[in-house]
Amino acid sequence: MPPERQRSSVPVLTDSLEIGGVTLPNRLYRAPLLEHAGNGPDAVDTLIDELEPAAVAGAGLVCQGATIVRAEGGCAAPGMTRVHDPEFVAQLARLTGAIHDHGGRIAIQLEHGGLRSMETWHRGFRERNPDLEQLAVSRSPRPLRLLDRLGFLEYDPHVLTTAECRELAADFGRSAAAAVDAGYDLVHLAGANMGILHQFASPFYNRRDDEFGDHARFFEAVLAEIRDRAGDVPVLTKVPAETEAPPGVAPTLSAAECVRLCQRLDAMGYDALVPVNGSAFWDMSVIRGAFPGRSWRDERFREGYVDAFGSRPRATLVAAANWVESFVYSREPAWNAGLCRRVRDRIDAPVLCVGGIRDRSTVDRLLGDAADAVGMARPFYAEPELPARLLREDAAADGVAAVCEDCNNCVVPQATGEPGVCRTPAVLERAGELRKDGAYDRDP
Known part of the structure; x- marks a missing residue:
């Protein structure tokens, strides 16, 4: 086993960080979130409204959500x-x-959903787009075929050929090149959360017998396309560990295999890595926290749920599964810290940590130990200017923490196309009090 890496100094949150030649002014970043901006005439204004407040408040890096x-x-x-x-x-x-x-x-996050795409799970979308193919790395795993036979999901995937894998990698490269021309500083790949990159990395999804049967090969092809088309733009990626997969689901990507995958990506030239624990399915292992009962009961979203899941009984069944998962995947602070620490001990590239980080004291403990930078995502729905509070010199001593309660009421309506916003009155009231008290004001 290779020796553990030694880093000479312990950073603080306000220290700068270099990623692939780009210097971030500090080590706090707004992690990718769904902005629901689309591509219409108001798309750019929507993205500015969503993302600019984090920069105004001092975030060292702002990540645009998956595109x-x-x-x-x-x-x-x-x-x-x-x-x-x-x-x-x-x-x-x-x-x-x-x-x-x-x-x-600013970083742009690039993605293709593969089997996690709407053409698989969203009943209304599928009916309105009957000719749209589901793209798969391999034939659907047996548990997914069972869900298909039982009528819970519909799988009729097209398995990518070797040439089509290369063309998909080229699409990542072309999008990255356009983004660099538009002024983006970094490219962030959606390498986890069950997107296509995750599916290539996962033994649960990837049973190919060509070059892309190597679970790191698609990551390598994407990086090569970005380098060829976009030059030396820094590239970071999430890296999955399927440690939260349900019992009996196999084979899955273990934490040890995730560490080895990170070592390979580091050797390939990835400029930073974001290791994350999760499942082999799209479930609450990604977000964790409480059951979002308020959003499931809200009549404003009822027809949207019916469109997404096919009927009221199906929507009720999804809500029930969501309730069960809220116990299985209960929130724990900084749930990726242990995995990040293992990776950081083995690679030279910076390691970024996300997942359940909510207060400045936790941030300070992670820096130099489990991570070189830390990110938050859902708390920005309630506090778009959250960095202004967290970056204060006395933030740790004052116990500064995000007002987010991890209730997840911001998340479920996104299945209907609703924007990601905080919908919990007590949280919004607390954020309003802080704003009235000047907590988000910054010195020039």
Whole structure:
């Protein structure tokens, strides 16, 4: 086993961090979230409204949420933005300029959902787009075929040929090149959370017998395409460990295998890695926390749930499964820290940690131990300018923490195309009090 890496100093949150030649002004970042901006005439303004406040508040890095590298298919949720068209991406220079005006850096997250896409799980979308193919790395795993036979999901996937795998990697490269031309500082790959990159990495999904049967090969092909088309832009990626897969689901990617995969990605030239624990399925292992009963009961979203899941009984069944999972995947602070620590001990590239990080004291404990930078995502729905509080010199001593309660009421309506916003009155009231008290004000 290779020796553990030694890093000479313990950083603090306000220290700068270099990733692939780009210097972040500090080590706090807004992790990718669904913005539901789409590609319409208001898309760029929507993204500016969503992302600029984090830069105004001092976030060292702002990550735009998952964007799709193809013109059709691949969206994991309604309203995702596509970045296959260079003319559209060029308009995003207004967004990158707004972030840069405040001294921040911005990354674009690139994705294709594969079997996690709406053409698999969203009943209404599938009925309205009957000719849209589901793309798969291999034939659907047996548990998914069983769900298909039972009528819970519908799988009729097209398994990518070797040439089609290469073409999909090229789509990532083309989208990255357009993004760099528009002023993005970094490219962030959606390498986990059951997207297509995760599926290539997972032994549960990937049973190919060609070159892409190597679970790191698609990551390598994507990186090569980005380097060829977009130059030396820093590239980071999430890396999955399927440690939370349900009992009996096999084979899955263990924590040890995730560490080895990270070592290979580091050797390939990835500029930073974000290791995350999760499942082999799209479930609450990704978000964790409480059952979002308020959102499931809200009549405003009822018809959207019926459209997404096919009927009221099906929507009720999904809600029941969500309730059960809330006990299985209860929230724990910084749930990826142990995995990040193991990876950080073995690679040279910076390691970024996300998942259940909510207060400055936890941030300070992670830096230099489990991570080189830390990210938060859902708390920004309630506090778009959260970094202004967390970056204060006395934040740890004052016990500064996000007001987010991990109730997940922001998440479920996104299946209907609703934007990600905080919907919990007590949380919004607390954020309003902080704003009234000037907690989000910053010195020039």
